[in-house]
Amino acid sequence: MRGPVARVVRVALYTLLVFVFAGPLLALLVGAFSRVPDPSRLSLVPSEFTLDNFRAAFERDVLRYLLNSFIVVGGGLLLQIAVSVSAAYALARKKFPGMRLVFLLILSTMMLPEEILAIPLSLVLADVPVIHVSLIGSLLGMIVPVAAWAFSILVMTEFMKEVPVELEEAARMDGAGELRVFWSVVLPLCRPALGVIGIFGFTMIWDQYMLPLLVAQDASQFTLPLALRTLRSDDQVGVGVLLAAALLALLPSVIAFLAMQRQFMKGLTSGAVKG
Template identity: 50%
Template sequence: MSAPAIEPVRTPAPSAATGKAAASRRATPARFDTALGWSDRPGVSWALRILLCAIALGVFAAPFLTILSGAFTAHASGSSLSFLPHDSTLQNFEVAGERGIWDYFTNSLVIAGGALLLQLAVSVLAAYALARHRFRGQALILTLFMLTMMLPEEVIAIPLSLVLGHVPVVGLDLKGTAWGVILPLGAWGFSVMLLTEFMKDIPTEIEEAARLDGVGEFRMLWQVVLPLCKPALGVAGVLGFVMIWDQYLLPLIASKDPTDYTVTVALSILRTDPEVGSGVVLAGAVIALIPSLIVYLLLQRSLVTGIAAGATKG
């Protein structure tokens, strides 16, 4: 007795109506949604959101445009600033250069670069110890880091000036040197706390698997933990650079001579100089803005990713 023949299952051909519907779905553009609930359909809410975005852009962009306009305007005055320069000139930058703005700018670059590298190194090592190891007194150390974030600079200005003039144990005088500004900025509680919380979320299974392969502590930190912390490093790098670059009181108390000043201190000197006008001060402000903008543009992706990762944590 022969087995019955099995006929293959035939899939019905798509009808014309089905094909048109599929083509229509493919041709329909996806709806444009944002965190504000933005819709691509014009209406009252759409116009209101456009207005709110224009107001926000004006609030944040107007000061920047005013600074740029005044920096390139001859005989700029604080009472006649506008968004567009008139009588455009580079004389303001030339006068600022004659007042030594580029020397102060170089001082700021050296201090910001050295302090940021030291700050990131200290923050990474401290965060790795606090996040991936357990030891006695850990809670106390975290509390001390948090307390350093709550102390204003004015409170520690005089004690810090005394310490920089005569460093305990070694007896060095760091005033008038770049190290007098770099070393106090080498540890920042915010970076330590940020990296600590980020490293705590790294799965322990990854670390255990690496240890089975014979990975040591420094190799574990360099090859396993740090690549997973790139977003947090971007946030710490951008915010740390801005914090260091904007320092005013520390470079002032750590200097012995006006040639030791940074660009932020130089701007205050230009503002009180009766021989220069507002345009020279604004030209110096534009020069001081350039490094912060470059750092942000280079690390903006890591900054946004790190902030988004912190917002969605838990």
């Protein structure tokens, strides 16, 4: 359908889609900087601009919770990327007995919901095998379990399979060892995939709720997503304060995506072309 009618229909449809997807984000942004006397009525139009919501949020140790989240996501993401690229290189380039079984086990972890893993995970963290150390009540207990993520391993494995083997053979003929080949040849070619797993890994760790709930034993160990539940259950905390804390929880994910957007888009388009 063409003509003025079709143009009007398209504009109306696009406006509706923008309202549906951007409306809640706009309400969050406006509510965080406005006085919200009635929690059942949020407006998309700014009124009575104020920073009191953020001041009240800071008085309730939101900055401490934000710092805890940054520590967990920083340590967890570094470990996750290191484990993912190492495991992917082994799966993509090495042949060993039981490789298909290992690959199947990695895939199976993606099928299990967090609720099923909660009890065995808490038992393991309370008494880590071999070293017999308890990680309950520490930020380290929130970092170690996210060090391996099946999604990141699978993305890196499929991307590394597309790296030409001839490049590695040429490097070995020049005298490069296995570690040098991996670090100087394979890894630089996987930067788009690193952008993809970096963004998804950051978001996955940042949004963790079940894991901090299992590990934290004191409010000082809460991450920001877990602290939002505490603020929501506090009758003395207004909706504006809760929206301000929610905005602080949202911003790092947005900033991480904008910072790694170029590599993320390269990773997506590379996968589309190879597929």
